[in-house]
Amino acid sequence: MTTMQVLFLFFAAIILGSAIKVVTTKKMIHAAFWLVVALFGIAALYAMLNAGFLAMVQIVVYVGAIAILFIFAVMLTRKELLDKGAALNNNKTIAALISLVFFGGLLLLLTNWSGFTKMAPDLPEGDMVAKLGEALVTPNAYLLPFEVASVLLLAALIGAVYVANEARSE
Amino acid sequence: MNSIPISWYLVLSAGLFSIGLFGVLARKNAVAILLGIELMLNAVNINLVTFWRYNNPADVTGQVFAIIVFAVAAAEVAVGLALVISIYRKRDTVMAEDINLMKW
Amino acid sequence: MEFWYDPITTIFNSLLATFTGWGMSEIAATVLIYAITILLFVTFAMVLDIFLVWIERKVVARFQDRLGPNRLGPFGIFQPFADIVKLLIKEDITPVGADVIMFNLAPIFSMMSVLLLWAILPFAPKMVGVDLNVAMLYLVAAGSIGTLSVIMAGWASNNKYATMGAFRTVAQMISYEIPMVAAILVVVVLSGTMGAVGIVEAQEGIPFIFYAPLTALIFLISAIAELGRSPFDLNEAESEIVAGFHTEYTGMKFGLFYAGELLHSFTFGGFIALLFFGGHRFFGLENLGPIVGAIIFILKAIFFYWVIMWVKYTVPRIRVDHMLAFNWKFLTPLAFILLMVTALVGRLLMDSLWLVPALFLSNIFVGWMTVLYLKSHERKTREAEEAKSAPVVQH
Numbered sequence: 032m033t034t035m036q037v038l039f040l041f042f043a044a045i046i047l048g049s050a051i052k053v054v055t056t057k058k059m060i061h062a063a064f065w066l067v068v069a070l071f072g073i074a075a076l077y078a079m080l081n082a083g084f085l086a087m088v089q090i091v092v093y094v095g096a097i098a099i100l101f102i103f104a105v106m107l108t109r110k111e112l113l114d115k116g117a118a119l120n121n122n123k124t125i126a127a128l129i130s131l132v133f134f135g136g137l138l139l140l141l142t143n144w145s146g147f148t149k150m151a152p153d154l155p156e157g158d159m160v161a162k163l164g165e166a167l168v169t170p171n172a173y174l175l176p177f178e179v180a181s182v183l184l185l186a187a188l189i190g191a192v193y194v195a196n197e198a199r200s201e
Numbered sequence: 202m203n204s205i206p207i208s209w210y211l212v213l214s215a216g217l218f219s220i221g222l223f224g225v226l227a228r229k230n231a232v233a234i235l236l237g238i239e240l241m242l243n244a245v246n247i248n249l250v251t252f253w254r255y256n257n258p259a260d261v262t263g264q265v266f267a268i269i270v271f272a273v274a275a276a277e278v279a280v281g282l283a284l285v286i287s288i289y290r291k292r293d294t295v296m297a298e299d300i301n302l303m304k305w
Numbered sequence: 306m307e308f309w310y311d312p313i314t315t316i317f318n319s320l321l322a323t324f325t326g327w328g329m330s331e332i333a334a335t336v337l338i339y340a341i342t343i344l345l346f347v348t349f350a351m352v353l354d355i356f357l358v359w360i361e362r363k364v365v366a367r368f369q370d371r372l373g374p375n376r377l378g379p380f381g382i383f384q385p386f387a388d389i390v391k392l393l394i395k396e397d398i399t400p401v402g403a404d405v406i407m408f409n410l411a412p413i414f415s416m417m418s419v420l421l422l423w424a425i426l427p428f429a430p431k432m433v434g435v436d437l438n439v440a441m442l443y444l445v446a447a448g449s450i451g452t453l454s455v456i457m458a459g460w461a462s463n464n465k466y467a468t469m470g471a472f473r474t475v476a477q478m479i480s481y482e483i484p485m486v487a488a489i490l491v492v493v494v495l496s497g498t499m500g501a502v503g504i505v506e507a508q509e510g511i512p513f514i515f516y517a518p519l520t521a522l523i524f525l526i527s528a529i530a531e532l533g534r535s536p537f538d539l540n541e542a543e544s545e546i547v548a549g550f551h552t553e554y555t556g557m558k559f560g561l562f563y564a565g566e567l568l569h570s571f572t573f574g575g576f577i578a579l580l581f582f583g584g585h586r587f588f589g590l591e592n593l594g595p596i597v598g599a600i601i602f603i604l605k606a607i608f609f610y611w612v613i614m615w616v617k618y619t620v621p622r623i624r625v626d627h628m629l630a631f632n633w634k635f636l637t638p639l640a641f642i643l644l645m646v647t648a649l650v651g652r653l654l655m656d657s658l659w660l661v662p663a664l665f666l667s668n669i670f671v672g673w674m675t676v677l678y679l680k681s682h683e684r685k686t687r688e689a690e691e692a693k694s695a696p697v698v699q700h
Contacts, residue, residue, distance in 0.1 A: 187280050
């Protein structure tokens with residue numbers, strides 16, 4: 032057991048534990064906060080994978096925006112402070128079965144794959160962030176997906192405002 | 202430093218994806234279904250970054266895909282939650298099984 | 306002499322030699338030294354915080370033509386210790402119906418979001434916690450933890466005023482993050498790096514305030530909004546919603562929020578000094594050694610903290626809709642225009658002697674155009690209103 036392995040297991044336990052809490056907790060607001068915990072764990076994983084930029088973006092975008100949006104939505108859609116009734120619907124046994132079968136299938140696929148125990152190669156020299164930034168604005172690389180993503184965000188912004196606008200919906 | 206085989210990350214991400222799938226299938230609350238979708242998207246992102254790191258770290262493709270997934274996730278959450286809030290205003294519920302106007 | 310020029314490394318090496326001499330393995334010794342350093346660093350921040358309480362009370366007293374604390378010790382400098390004792394012996398109340406775990410976690414998160422920022426503050430060359438290559442993103446990420454703590458406090462308190470305060474704060478913090486990020490991006494474009502140390506190094510000759518004066522102003526305004534200080538203190542507007550998100554907090558939990566706010570202000574003062582005023586530089590005085598540089602940096606941070614206080618105690622609170630309109634209709638577009646202008650001018654005049662004057666003049670030009678546009682816009686709305694109300698008056 033090296034230090035990195037111990038760290039990985041620690042964060043993996045946090046991620047999986049809080050993910051299970053997200054899908055089973057009765058109180059919706061707690062589910063949203065458990066999601067925040069899971070997102071922090073995933074950000075730590077990105078940092079362990081030498082993707083520091085993505086780790087920071089994960090916290091800024093997911094924790095700073097998406098999780099807050101969820102918390103807002105939960106606060107706006109609850110009638111009472113305590114959520115009553117079951118959290119899961121009647122299909123929960125079938126759902127659990129499907130998920131387990133899915134997980135088993137993935138595991139089967141993965142274990143039959145030859146590169147399953149591959150170790151990470153050494154990182155190349157140079158600033159990863161600069162490379163990433165250049166790739167996003169180079170026409171031969173990823174300029175088009177980048178622009179399409181920004182148009183998508185704009186469309187989502189306008190769409191969300193249009194759908195949720197109270198004054199219009201009456 | 203690089204003492205973790207790729208399998209650890211892939212199994213973790215498969216587990217996270219399955220948990221998210223369970224959330225989407227089994228939760229009653231529409232907001233909780235969106236939470237499950239978030240978990241699934243994050244599992245995909247872990248996979249993308251892992252394959253970037255373990256296959257070809259000189260190329261930034263995996264990181265670019267992950268960034269695009271961030272943008273798509275943000276757009277999806279914004280529109281999805283707007284729909285949920287709109288439905289809550291009209292029908293006074295966020296339970297997915299009560300939203301059955303177009304069900305036959 | 307070696308100690309004078311690189312104190313941190315010298316202390317680190319001597320401690321490492323001592324610990325390994327006691328029979329510790331090198332990794333364990335390194336971890337232990339890091340832990341001790343973090344502890345000392347955080348303690349320094351907290352002690353500075355006590356001092357900041359005194360500064361705050363003294364300065365506000367001066368602004369309001371009072372004396373401020375002056376009984377305990379010289380110039381009342383021991384007053385904060387009395388405050389702490391008072392906060393500690395107060396009854397620790399957890400309201401009925403509160404979500405106990407989140408209620409208690411919120412103040413810790415609030416303090417944590419501030420202390421996290423200290424990891425990347427470069428006090429002087431070689432006196433920095435970590436030189437992250439994404440330090441400016443880290444600044445924004447730590448801010449989002451602060452937002453989270455506020456919404457936790459507001460929701461867990463089970464109090465309508467707390468929830469309202471939290472809603473206001475979150476709306477404010479999320480919207481003012483955008484002009485702040487745009488202002489930081491201007492600095493990143495100018496320096497070509499996102500690392501804090503790199504930004505300070507890029508200001509070797511001329512500090513960025515001369516490259517981007519308007520951007521510095523935008524950063525100051527959005528930083529004040531992020532801090533939730535007046536004129537943007539809607540989150541704890543005493544006359545409207547009791548005390549906002551920390552209505553239900555007593556004793557040291559409230560103290561953590563309060564101390565976190567003060568330390569946050571000081572930290573943002575440090576970031577203004579770092580981003581626009583050359584960090585630890587002061588007319589060559591920093592060449593005497595890193596310790597002098599660190600002292601200069603702290604003094605600069607205290608100066609900008611004073612500026613933030615100056616704004617706080619001079620400007621009245623603005624209304625919620627004005628706060629949002631000011632951000633979305635004025636600050637955000639202006640910040641993006643400045644970003645584009647800076648990128649364009651910086652690219653056209655790269656490595657030219659005219660870069661600084663051209664950028665300065667373009668900033669002035671953009672500011673002037675904004676003022677002209679605002680004037681004509683205001684005149685139009687006023688005339689439209691007068692035209693609407695005029696017939697009624699005649700009748």
